[in-house]
Amino acid sequence: MSYKGLYHLFYQYNPKGAVWGNIVWAHSVSTDLINWTPLDQAISPSQPSDINGCWSGSTTILNGTKPAILYTGIDQFNHQVQNLAYPKNLSDPFLRDWIKSKKNPVMEPTSINMINASSFRDPTSGWLGKDGHWRVIVGSKRDTRGIAILYRSKDFINWIEAKHPLYSSKGTGMWECPDFYPVLKFSSIGVDTSLNNDDVRHVLKVSLDDKKHDYYLIGSYDDGKDNFVPDKGFQNTSEFFLRYDYGKYYASKTFFDDQKNRRILLGWVNESSTVADDIKKGWSGIHTIPRAIWLHKSGKQLVQWPVVEVEKLRVNLVNLPPKVLKGGELLQINGVTAAQADVEISFEVNNIGEAEVLDNWTDPQILCSQKGSSVKSGLGPFGLLVFASKGLQEFTSVFFRIFRYQHKNLVLFCSDQSRSSLNKDNDMTTYGTFIDVDVVHEKLSLRSLIDHSVVESFGGEGKACITARVYPTLAINDKAQLYAFNNGTTDVKINRLSAWSMKKAQLNGN
Template identity: 85%
Template structure:
């Protein structure tokens, strides 16, 4: 399956200390003079995928705000409508009935307010009371500070959720001299969850020096947010925590559960995308909802960060999960960036794909997560080719007629006498 990403996410900012806010430290690259270029031959690419999600052309990165609403799956994603490199980012929007076949709609969120005039970056969707979706996302304001904004569907009766409106109260959360948040390291709010006190919680990725931080905010109404005195969790030496995700998993069984559930039947997963390493790491532990602290299990302590588990050991980054209440499963989505050069991306007219959606659950040992492609992918399997048993010798060619390599999957079974087992 697909894997982890080398990420070119955000522009290079160099600003001075302003109004007591910590100085901006981001060092990502953006190729401004290339953004308007793209290929006219996007549909004639031998390396485009057949099963994975990708738009017809241009740059994509993080999956954002996936949700299920009135019989449709919604996927938003970071997208450059003007070219095949990072820049001009909007929230593109596609819908599906099966997580396999997607229909593109007009972008849902694009720069239009002072609080996001320089970019609409990653975030998450939450289903509020009354089955009302809301999106929290990171905007870049005129001072190039990262701030958090909210948007709502304009028409809740529209299952396609085509139009979104932004609150005039934006930004809802921002770096100030009082909260001592790094203005360039304050991004990617999670889906919200409800505590026993009835208040909403979210976390936002950040860092202080080299300590990665999941900043915790609370709200009664999902509009007015208060920063907690302590983070949900942090770890020294891990650098910027991008695209955090926090959710419960059942101790026993493969079913997913609502993001707000906390009981003796669940463990909690904290996943972070480490900007310094360009990998997604996750911790398994306990959520103490009285103290609003995440406590990692033994073996997941911060001094063991290099041994902490990853979702995927290839190119895979900025992942996001959501609870599919229609089928009681938690679904994992991720971004894969190719190893091609910027020049190659511009020539072919596109860059980036998303992985095949995966169902995710806790292994019965409680020590790692299990993931498997969503069952809907099996609909794509047609015209199986079966061959009788054959022993292959080293270097021997084994031609299979009637199929091409573009959309074929192979399943091989062999008997290994040393282990007395079939693999």
């Protein structure tokens, strides 16, 4: 959240180990969303309603001045219940101390609503209805139906469950870390969570426990009936299924940044290493670079882009002139610290008739696995090789491949980790999605933020994002190399290639 000129990040943390357990709310602050300073824990187990863990939740700024936290506590019976906390001293911009409500828990599962006490968690930020009452949703399930349970309150303390959920969907399983917020129809500017008028659409995002990915729907919020009506449901097998990120990315949360009038998205990225390796290195789990998020002008999907503040870390710009990248060509990008870099590249495709014909619809992630960066076709693969070792025993490839499907051009966007490390104990899943870009009239752009074990890639100016965790054994620190490549049989043109070395952000006080 943003409060009195500071950004506050609360996150699930185990103070006693590198892997999950003993969960508390850790707390860090920042002036720019990039450099962070840790504070003492904000919330830790101390009441019967949270004695077995303080799990995920959300902050809400009440009346524009007073922050409040709703969070899931694991009580003395190991039931999931919702608790309230508020700052001890509002004049302290760091909000170091938090007081728990004496009325905790303020929401709990009941036999009446048939909610399992182990499937009732992660309350959202609150929003105000036109009646002046607060609303929040809590993630849940009934059998295999995912549910966003709606609660209302006059005072943010006493909550009453609505007769009907905000939205539910059969066959989707447990909904974790739900998020619900408005986006403007025709602007990238963010708006307050309570806004609802003819100029906005609404986004419902849920983290599907069964799939371990974050999915979202775009639709309309009827504040008279208190329900959400999506344009397309989760059951829809659309060619372009809506996910925030098609790689390792989960349990995300947005907030309205009133300092710069934008909506900011933060996500958690877990490890690809083994638990034993995590314990050995002493930590696990990272947050992505914060992203601005808004509705694409088509109204059919969201767009994400790293916050502009990350560009403060850029140094030593390398610009390459426009160049035709011939089929089979590998172009090394020198002068950049390849293990910690920001790379923007734009491709132009002219010989669209050379695209490979795709006869049958195939899941894009499977297609990326079957047709990795070493499998040639007419147009592609072309893109970047990151964390590449000398001799290319190790590399991670982020690339495009163009198909012809049902008389239309179809762009596949992949992040291939299959050769990312000689350590075969790592998860080296290949990720991918189709991306909605008109390659005849538009350039095909790629931006990758590279940082030692993470590659955050943004295709088509943020229309599709893929985050990967990789652990090379050879391509580390100054041994890492960076390339642009074209392994297709047809030439493509690099219109622009700009790359920067990146300074280290201040994290955890270092």
